Amino acid sequence: MNESVTRPSVGFIGLGIMGGAMAGRLAAAGFPLHVYNRTRSKAEPLLAAGAKWHDSPATLAAASDIVLTIVGTPADVRGLYLGEEGLIANARPSSTLVDMTTSSPSLARELAALGSQRDLHVLDAPVSGGDIGAREGRLSIMVGGSPEGFARIEPVLRCLGANIVLQGGPGAGQHTKLCNQIVIASTMLGVCEGLTYARNAGLDVRTVLSSIGGGAAGGFLLNNLGPRIANEDFAPGFFVEHFVKDMRIATEEALDIGCELPGLELAFRLYQQLADGGNSRDGTQALFKLYQP
Known part of the structure; x- marks a missing residue:
């Protein structure tokens, strides 16, 4: 059959x-x-x-x-x-x-x-x-x-x-996804700041990734988007504009349930700045651009 x-x-x-x-x-x-x-x-x-x-x-x-x-x-x-x-x-x-x-x-x-x-x-x-x-x-x-x-x-x-x-x-899946996006928001700040520090310290970013990607800092964002950042590849796997939308929903829901989430608030502000600067259709790793002179 x-x-x-x-x-x-x-x-x-x-x-x-x-x-x-x-x-x-x-x-x-x-x-x-x-x-x-x-x-x-x-x-x-x-x-x-x-x-x-x-x-x-x-x-x-x-x-x-x-x-x-x-x-x-x-x-x-x-x-x-x-x-x-x-x-x-x-x-x-x-x-x-x-x-x-x-x-x-x-x-x-x-x-x-x-x-x-x-x-x-x-x-x-x-x-x-x-x-x-x-x-x-x-x-x-x-x-x-x-x-x-x-x-x-x-x-x-x-x-x-x-x-x-x-x-x-109903709604539990969406709440869980917002937890996911809240974690990603602050983690992306850490990835971009760590790699900015590496570059400004005169290190080779790819070589740094080969070390820290296998340690406690390793994770999906660092190990998958870190190499894209090192190659200045900001093509979207997930659009900045969609991430901004997700963080807006998360911010509203956090307010509604009485959560104070300063990491989310900072990431939301920076990603909104990135989108307003003409980068809304870039991938989320494009946040690295804000850290460059």
Whole structure:
């Protein structure tokens, strides 16, 4: 029997740096794939691999058992899911919708509640791991929603990630992703400051990385983005403008739950300065530019 016959049809919306790689992995795994993106040209490699194009999210939702979305901002998510042409109004009965955008926990809870009124499972499942993790299927996926909904989507998520955890009910995935972004924010400051110190001290940055990357300072950001900084490669694995958006959400949520996070506040201010200086479409490692004369 053809294995793909027994697999759920999957709709995928949002084919940027992350989404395009993630959808490509699903196509390669044999899931019947339906795609929509505001810019159709980004879907061409997937269409060549057998995916079906849809002219609207509504028709994609009607054709899919599971819909995955990864778009830009909470406003984009709201516009995609709600309204007469939105995913919730047009999804198949008993289907599952999964938003993988880093978005607002309160919006995730709202969408889950509205979806349940139509017998839909709506989960939040933001990801971490950047472009490398997306291409290699090694993303960390933080899920919020019902255990039943999680069981339905876990086989699909296994194609995309190596660390998949149900964190709790609706919104819990988004809260967890904000924890992730808060840690990254201050860590990126440390990476940039350490490598700035190395350069100003007359050391070879690449040689420094060969030592400290294997010690207590080692980690994903230093070991993956440190070499890019050394090569002055600021191409995006994750856009500055998207990180600014994430830190804005985290700052608002921290205020709401009574957290004082000075490291986050400083990183948010510096990244906003970087974006305002014309670097919003660079990768997050471009923060290093602010430390240079």
